[in-house]
Amino acid sequence: LLNAVDASGNTGSCTAIVTVLDTIAPNAVCQDVTISLFDESEFIFPELLDGGSSDNCTNPVSYPSVTILEGDCDNIGAPLTTTLTVSDASNNTSTCSATIIVQDASAPDIECPFDVFVQSDVPLAIDSIWPMEVIDNCLSNVDTSYSLTMGGMNVGSGTGDASGTVFDIGTTTVTYTVTDPNGNTATCSFFVTVSPTDPPEIMCPDDLTVYVTSLPCELQVDGIGVTISDPDAVASIDYFLSGATNLAGVDDASGNIFGFGDTDVDYVVTDSFGLSAGCTFTVTVADSAGPV
Secondary structure (H helix, E strand, O other): OEEEEOOOOOEEEEOOOOOOOOOOOOEOOEOOEEEEEOOOEEEEOHHHHEOOOEOOOOOOOEOOOOOOEEEEHHHOOOOEEEEEEEEOOOOOEEEEEEEEEEEEOOOOEEEOOOOEEEEOOOOEEEOOOOOOEEEOOOOOOOEEEEEEEEOOEEEEEEEOOOOOEEEOOEEEEEEEEEEOOOOOEEEEEEEEEEEOOOOOOEEOOOOEEEEEOOOOOEEEEOOOOOEEOOHHHEEEEEEEEEEOOOEEEEOOOOOEEEEOEEEEEEEEEEEOOOOEEEEEEEEEEEEOOOOO
16 A cells, blocks of 8 residues: 655555566476386386475475386386476476486395205206296396205306206205396205115124123123214214113213123114114123132
């Protein structure tokens, strides 16, 4: 409202509308971004490309033409260039450009077959042990390799499928490694166990007679261990004494004190596959002197 007064005191008024206009465009600031694909694609929202845009009157700025980009596996290795438009409350706009780098950060998924158990007295070729499932987020062809370890030592390796490989008697760890075209890898492992059908071969000493010449009528007996064809395959050795002497132990019955008379010595040898074999012999402690 505007009031006016002249020299004679006469007054008058009028009304005027003052409009303040914002004609200054916002300052558009873009930033380049790198996105990692964990699925087949990722959405890229405008806020991600805004590197600090500002306006003289309106903060934060808005994005009038909201374009949600989608970075997918086809964009890997080929930068995307896009334009970001920012706007203030007065609809002033400005633009800037941003570059988007798409990278594959997701390893393939791999599922190994179940553990394999077979019986054979000789090394055996095992078929149908390829990975049950291999999936890559970019649906790419992956490179597959495998390694074989037994007892912590590498005993073989190859590319592709391990089916048809000849496995030695024992337990072998098979590890598959898959690598996608972008260098992401994944592994899985399973066991192949080839166990013999025959128990270990063992041989007991012949029956043994030892003589005492003085009291007490008992004697320490040595050198009565069991002979085993393949000692490396043995998991345990147990012995049991019964008769004149009764006790049990592990490994070697040698060194025990045997009482007067006959003692049966029973050995039981068990290999790493749970197969057992036994043998028996008799230790006789006799008197070498007559009564006095």
